[in-house]
Structures are given as structure tokens and as C-alpha cells.
Amino acid sequence: MSSAPVKAYLDILSQPSRAVLIFLRHNRIPHTVQTVALRRGEQKSAEFTRLNPMQKVPVIEHGGFVLTESDAILKYLATVYDVPEHWYPREPLQRARVDEYTAWHHSNTRPHAARVFFMEVLMPSMLGRPADPAKLQKAVDELEQTMQKLGEMFLKRQAFLCGDDISIADLLAICEIMQPLGGGRDILKNHPNLQSWRSRVQAALGEPFIEAHGILYRLRDKTAARL
Template identity: 65%
Template sequence: MATGQPVEVYLDLLSQPCRAVHILLDCAGIPHKVRTVALRRGENRTPDFTKLNPMQKVPVMVDNGFVLTESDAILKYLATRYDVPDHWYPQQPEKRAKVDEYTAWHHSNTRPHAAKVFILEVLLPAHTGSQVDEGRLIRALSQLDETLDKLESMFLRRQSFLCGHDITVADLLAVCELMQPLGGGRDVLQGRPQLQSWRSRVQEAVGDAFDRAHAVLYSLRDRRKAKL
């Protein structure tokens, strides 16, 4: 079901959850308007944005005055509210529960562990001018490896996507997190053919929407390569 005016989304595409929302909107053809909030410039701390989201985080969605602030909730709302293919967030209870199972697990596993690698390799050195703390990075990569093992053994197993044989919002959340370390030139799926094949299937399923959402991340990677 569509509404009269485009959905407004406040995004910074260097943010992993923002990219997941962007891909769903783009891929599903939901009319929307992107309002960019540059975190690196502190635009999330302005009075106007703070009124919209007191937590000062992106993404934020506004749909005919209805405000929603968490990526997981935004993705599921969009898939439920708009006329998108059922596979994104299935109505069938068992299939939907499998998506909810992954997204609940995601926030204390895939998200923090992949993000920490990016923070240690890219953000902290950029903000402080210091060298990468190799000890902390090794520990973070070890934690991420445990998460990747579970993605393979618990979620993918013998199926094409994390929650079954069709792509869902769970795959968008996961793939955007696992792409993030690429901003520092690190492909965390290297040497993991099962996960690499999954990522390729996700890219194929969403088409050009994937590269459009990740253009800013690719640009960061290329700028860092040029400096080396």
C-alpha cells in the first residue's frame, strides 16, 4: 500500500544501516527522498535533527509525519507498509520468525564485530592521528571470525540466503555490515567462499542498488589506497 507523498529518509551512506535502508527503497521502487546527514560534520547534532531524533543517530524515516529511528524497524515497516515482494519480510509466520531471529542476533554479533574492525583501522586513526592499535585489531578480527563462522554454520548452512532461499531484509543488514571494513581496504570475507558466494547472490538480487548505496564506501577505500 502506498501513501500520497514520498517517504523521507535521513541517511549518511557511510553508515551501514543507512545503506541497508537505501538499498531496500531503491530496489523495491518505493518513492522516497533522501536527506543527507553528514555524521563527520556533526549534522546529526544540530537542533533540527535532534528534535527529529533525540538519539542523534541515522537512519531516520518520516512517512506522512510518522517518525521511525531504528534501521531494523524501518526496514520491516517499509516492507509491511508498501507494496513490495513478500520475500523481503514474509507474512508466513515461520518465515518471518526466521528473519526476526537473525535481526535480533545481528545487533550483538555481526554489527558490532564488523564495525569494530572499521573503527580501529579507519575511524580512530583518522580522528586521532595515531597508528592502528594492532593488538586491539587482532582481537577484533578474532571476534569477527567467530561471528563469520556462525553465519556459515547457523544461518547459511545449505540455503542461498541467511533466512531461506530468498533474499530478505536480514541479508541487507548483514551484507552492509560486512562490507564496512572494505573502507579500510579489508575484505573480511576473503578466504570464505561460502560467504563470498552469498554476497554475490545478494548483489545479483538487488542489482545496481548495491553499488549505488556503496559508492561512498568505495570512494573512501580508493582514497586510502591512493595515499599508500
């Protein structure tokens, strides 16, 4: 495999982009970042569309190899680089637990958290009016049910979602769960077990976590100032 740095195409307002960026920084993987500003439509440029016809971030380019989808990207990076094995264990049963969560993630944590953020933050800024209260409440209720299942099915009595140490499952999950904070909503306020888990994840990730989520903290403060 090429020794060239990973070139990551990201927009840090994108949850999966933040997950990839945090992984790269935390594990000190040589990389460069090419910002693709979704709000400006840069993902629709001819140059980016050649890389990813789906016109979505994140994307990585590594020695001529182009890969899309955050789940695949994180597993690739964990496999190619000499990172601690807890990120994506080689032992089949432990690896299967990570794969189990990442499969569940795409139809549960990700869409439900993203929908609340879209309705509370993006929709008002794009359309100039708040989301329909009934539809927003339905989205919030669905997200609440997902958080309940996340704690019951995955966290159980262990420290992290898939075992006793952090994995890419925790990284993908935390970036989604932080997203509604941009609208001032802490979706874990009624889930003390998940709050403790979030603290453990943040402590394990350190400065890269704080840096990557700075944009959400600023968005939260801006939202609060408008209220």
C-alpha cells in the same frame, strides 16, 4: 497511510543508512533523501534531535510518522508497501527466521564489523595515528568468529540467510560486512560459502547496491593510495 513520499534521513557512510537506501531504491518506493553528515555533527542539530533524540541515522518520516532504527524501518517499509513478500514473509515460521537473524545481528555482525572499520579507518583519520595492533587483532579475531557463526548458523545449505530468496536479514548483514572494505579488508576471503552468498545478494540487489557502496570503494582506493 499517507501517500506522501518517505523522507529518509541518511548518511551513506552509515551501514544501516545504506540498507534503508538500497531497499527504497530497489523496490522503487517513492522517497526523498535528506543527508545528515555524521562527520560534521549534523545529527546533533536541534532540528534533527527533535526527530531522533538518540541523534543517530537512519530516520524516516512518512506522513507525520517518524521512525528510527534500521530494523524497524525496513520491516515497516516491507509491511506498508507492496514489495515482494520474500523481503519480510507473512508466513509465521519464515518471518520468525528473519526476526531471529535481525535480533542476532545487533550484538554480533553489526558491532564486530563496525569495530574493525572504526579502528582501521576512522581512528587514524580522527586521531592521526593507527590503532593499537593488539587491539585491532582482537577485533579482527572476534569478527572472524562471527563470520564463522554466520555461515554455520544462518547460511547452512540455503541460498540466503533465512531461506531461498533475499530478505531484509541479508540486506542488513551485507551492508555491515562490506564496511571494512573501506580500509581495504575483505572479511570474507577465508569464507568461500559467504563469498558466494555475497555475490548472490549483490546480483539480487543490482544497481542500487553498487551505487550505495560507491563511497566505500572510493574510501578503499584512498586508503590503498596512502599505504
